[in-house]
Amino acid sequence: EPEVTQTPSHQVTQMGQEVILRCVPISNHLYFYWYRQILGQKVEFLVSFYNNEISEKSEIFDDQFSVERPDGSNFTLKIRSTKLEDSAMYFCASSEAGRLNQPQHFGDGTRLSIL
């Protein structure tokens, strides 16, 4: 069964540095998402992306964050000037476009630790 893959599985970064989290969505999917889960808290929506633009974003997704689909397969989340509170598990998800009852498929996540 096709999977969403995320790299790296664990990223350790110094506070203030930039980090890029990478995702390869399922190949025929056209909607892409990022979520995060701070340790011990609920999974929170960050952003959705379709047709090379952001379709929705949460209040968490401020100017510090950006997303990009640099080629036909990758979907990235960039966090500029990281802060301690950015430490979390970040999940990428994808779903088929135009079919509202198609569920989102999640990757295994990237654990981001800010020191």
Place this chain on the structure above:
Amino acid sequence: AQSVTQLGSHVSVSEGALVLLRCNYSSSVPPYLFWYVQYPNQGLQLLLKYTTGATLVKGINGFEAEFKKSETSFHLTKPSAHMSDAAEYFCAVCNFGNEKLTFGTGTRLTIIP
């Protein structure tokens, strides 16, 4: 605005016993409802979903859930727990035209041998 409440952050059941994980939602429009499972150090795996039609939906691993509009609930059940069911379970909701999933806080299920 939509929200999800999962009663009980931790639930323990004996192997072979009934599993019942509770989920209540709040939504201004008819919701789409989901249960996801997260095993240690893994991502979220879809267990089952309700969109339209039959209110009792069956998922993987013997789980099922029933959408009850009058109670705004979507509780997850399994008749007989197995040791491999130990994981964290998340209820989630999204609405037509809104692709964002809103998750509950999760319920950690422990199976007692």
